[in-house]
Amino acid sequence: AQKVTQAQTEISVVEKEDVTLDCVYETRDTTYYLFWYKQPPSGELVFLIRRNSFDEQNEISGRYSWNFQKSTSSFNFTITASQVVDSAVYFCALAPSNQGGKLIFGQGTELSVKP
Amino acid sequence: EAQVTQNPRYLITVTGKKLTVTCSQNMNHEYMSWYRQDPGLGLRQIYYSMNVEVTDKGDVPEGYKVSRKEKRNFPLILESPSPNQTSLYFCASSKHGTSGPTVNEQFFGPGTRLTVL
Numbered sequence: 001a002q003k004v005t006q007a008q009t010e011i012s013v014v015e016k017e018d019v020t021l022d023c024v025y026e027t028r029d030t031t032y033y034l035f036w037y038k039q040p041p042s043g044e045l046v047f048l049i050r051r052n053s054f055d056e057q058n059e060i061s062g063r064y065s066w067n068f069q070k071s072t073s074s075f076n077f078t079i080t081a082s083q084v085v086d087s088a089v090y091f092c093a094l095a096p097s098n099q100g101g102k103l104i105f106g107q108g109t110e111l112s113v114k115p
Numbered sequence: 116e117a118q119v120t121q122n123p124r125y126l127i128t129v130t131g132k133k134l135t136v137t138c139s140q141n142m143n144h145e146y147m148s149w150y151r152q153d154p155g156l157g158l159r160q161i162y163y164s165m166n167v168e169v170t171d172k173g174d175v176p177e178g179y180k181v182s183r184k185e186k187r188n189f190p191l192i193l194e195s196p197s198p199n200q201t202s203l204y205f206c207a208s209s210k211h212g213t214s215g216p217t218v219n220e221q222f223f224g225p226g227t228r229l230t231v232l
Binding site for chain 2: 045093
């Protein structure tokens with residue numbers, strides 16, 4: 001079975017703290033893609049990152065960084081020096097390469113950053 | 116501006132009254148999909164389309180229909196809505212990969228909040 005688990009339902013931090021959102025996935029495919037999306041209070045879904053299964057290099061984009069570890073089937077997302085504007089629901093998603101682009105989403109983690 | 120649009124954004128209806136939620140994209144994307152978002156369940160795929168006249172079921176297709184007569188449009192049809200279809204619906208599109216089994220990022224519409232009484 002293919003599945004994405006985001007065990008943290010809600011996280012609350014104070015501004016400027018670092019926070020890591022966990023994502024664990026299950027798949028037997030050797031080729032797949034992993035994504036993170038952000039859903040701010042306004043409701044839209046914003047694409048953050050795509051990573052394919054052959055690229056385990058970690059990525060940094062400003063205050064955002066992602067740690068992909070195939071050995072533990074994890075694709076964690078860290079926000080450094082969090083800001084109030086980071087408050088949102090964050091979704092991790094898995095896309096097997098042979099299923100027509102289908103995204104399998106985790107349950108989402110609601111991040112609240114307080115001033 | 117490149118975008119995916121959905122209409123209506125909000126809809127309250129009654130059980131059994133047929134409705135259509137429209138979805139349109141202006142990015143010439145081949146792939147389009149519908150998801151529903153429910154608390155604690157994340158987003159689940161309802162139907163998807165790889166190209167014009169090619170559609171297939173996702174994980175939760177019961178009670179829904181779709182069509183893809185034009186590349187830009189992918190309407191979601193609820194022939195006889197029921198209260199368990201009350202949800203937040205998202206349409207998405209993406210470009211097919213240019214090499215092998217590439218999966219590109221999906222661009223999402225703003226969502227349609229549907230309430231079925």
